[in-house]
Amino acid sequence: xxxxxxxxxxxxxxxxxFDGSVISYNLRFPDQARKTIGVIxxxxxxxxxxxxxxxxxxxxxxxxxxxxxxxxxxxxGGQRIQVPSQSSIEIExxxxxxxxxxxxx
Numbered sequence: 001x002x003x004x005x006x007x008x009x010x011x012x013x014x015x016x017x018f019d020g021s022v023i024s025y026n027l028r029f030p031d032q033a034r035k036t037i038g039v040i041x042x043x044x045x046x047x048x049x050x051x052x053x054x055x056x057x058x059x060x061x062x063x064x065x066x067x068x069x070x071x072x073x074x075x076x077g078g079q080r081i082q083v084p085s086q087s088s089i090e091i092e093x094x095x096x097x098x099x100x101x102x103x104x105x
Contacts, residue, residue, distance in 0.1 A: 009029075
């Protein structure tokens with residue numbers, strides 16, 4: 001797992017969700033790829049997806065459920081979670097979770 005991104009534009013305005021439990025920033029790459037990078041503070045949050053996403057857990061511990069019928073699974077730094085399009089992901093952050101969301105173009 002890479003520890004940095006090179007040659008990116010970062011939106012100055014933060015994305016703040018769930019009363020401040022999730023704070024992220026949009027990254028835009030020269031090849032038009034988009035990612036968000038952020039932190040989930042201890043809480044349980046749910047996001048809906050339009051397109052497929054990969055959530056890369058950089059550090060922290062959480063439980064995750066993908067889709068309404070999915071099972072809760074434990075995840076920690078260094079792991080990735082694939083979320084299909086038109087689905088959902090619930091994340092229960094047990095401690096602050098630093099993540100990168102890789103979005104499909």
